[in-house]
Amino acid sequence: MSSPVTMPSPDAGRPPLLEATGLTKVFLSGGKSFKAVDDVSLRIPQGGVLGIVGESGSGKSTVARLVMRLIEPTAGRILLDGEDLSAMSGEPLRLVRRHMQIVFQNPHSALNPRHTIRDAIAEPFLVQTQLRGIELERRVDGLLDIVSLPKAFKYRYPHELSGGQKQRICIARAVALEPRLLVLDEPTSALDVSVQAQIITFLQELRERLNLTYLFISHNLAVVRYLCDHVIVMNRGRMVEEGPTDAVFANPSEDYTRKLIASIPRLPQRAQT
Numbered sequence: 502m503s504s505p506v507t508m509p510s511p512d513a514g515r516p517p518l519l520e521a522t523g524l525t526k527v528f529l530s531g532g533k534s535f536k537a538v539d540d541v542s543l544r545i546p547q548g549g550v551l552g553i554v555g556e557s558g559s560g561k562s563t564v565a566r567l568v569m570r571l572i573e574p575t576a577g578r579i580l581l582d583g584e585d586l587s588a589m590s591g592e593p594l595r596l597v598r599r600h601m602q603i604v605f606q607n608p609h610s611a612l613n614p615r616h617t618i619r620d621a622i623a624e625p626f627l628v629q630t631q632l633r634g635i636e637l638e639r640r641v642d643g644l645l646d647i648v649s650l651p652k653a654f655k656y657r658y659p660h661e662l663s664g665g666q667k668q669r670i671c672i673a674r675a676v677a678l679e680p681r682l683l684v685l686d687e688p689t690s691a692l693d694v695s696v697q698a699q700i701i702t703f704l705q706e707l708r709e710r711l712n713l714t715y716l717f718i719s720h721n722l723a724v725v726r727y728l729c730d731h732v733i734v735m736n737r738g739r740m741v742e743e744g745p746t747d748a749v750f751a752n753p754s755e756d757y758t759r760k761l762i763a764s765i766p767r768l769p770q771r772a773q774t
């Protein structure tokens with residue numbers, strides 16, 4: 502079994518916030534089986550940021566969905582703050598889900614076009630809590646403030662927002678119930694480059710402000726380098742490399758990783774005037 506990524510923990514003695522060992526997922530379709538994730542192990546301490554990189558189809562989103570228990574693992578264990586999620590179902594799983602949220606790639610399809618922004622942000626409270634009335638409105642306002650959007654946006658519909666603004670709403674909704682783990686699956690790849698940079702800076706600030714832990718999935722190695730302490734490189738469902746981000750980027754041990762790094766687009770230097 503592959504060894505889990507070990508990150509120095511600021512609070513030694515406490516279990517890592519997330520620990521997954523031997524995660525494996527076999528999909529069955531059309532009478533054939535396909536191993537999309539093969540023996541992946543990872544560990545993220547409270548407050549850490551772990552990146553997963555790898556080319557399209559390498560199994561990154563499947564790992565995210567396994568960690569969130571959106572799909573059942575074929576094998577492996579998932580512990581959140583020491584609590585085993587692998588065998589959980591029903592009400593206990595619903596309660597534990599409050600502590601982990603996922604933000605997907607495409608904010609355009611993540612929001613219901615017929616719901617106002619207020620309704621989108623209020624939904625987690627209505628589903629999971631007893632909070633109502635003026636207190637609920639205050640929380641919605643507070644979340645808009647956290648994602649740096651004006652309160653007046655409450656009465657808008659998703660089509661009246663830009664892509665970056667919509668992704669901020671998705672993030673507001675994901676952090677509404679104060680989760681401990683945020684899984685970000687290519688949260689900026691549907692956005693313009695300039696907006697991507699804004700969201701990444703914002704995610705960095707948000708993590709510090711809300712004491713969040715991130716599992717961050719991206720094609721974009723430049724972004725991973727900026728945001729993540731540790732990184733896992735995946736190829737065909739397997740972890741081919743892992744370690745502190747700086748070390749992996751400075752001295753990749755795998756050819757596959759070297760090729761990924763070499764494929765980071767370099768922007769032309771602006772001419773000095």
Ligand SMILES: Nc1ncnc2c1ncn2[C@@H]1O[C@H](COP(=O)(O)OP(=O)(O)OP(=O)(O)O)[C@@H](O)[C@H]1O
Pocket residue numbers: 528529530535537555556557558559560561562563564720
């Ligand atoms: N429900 C499913 N049934 C069958 N195969 C699946 C299913 N979901 C994913 N796969 C396959 O598993 C592999 C990994 O998919 P996954 O979405 O995890 O890749 P990824 O690394 O996130 O790719 P991308 O960077 O394009 O998002 C792919 O070959 C995909 O076709």
Ligand SMILES: [Mg+2]
Pocket residue numbers: 561562563686
């Ligand atoms: Mg994916």
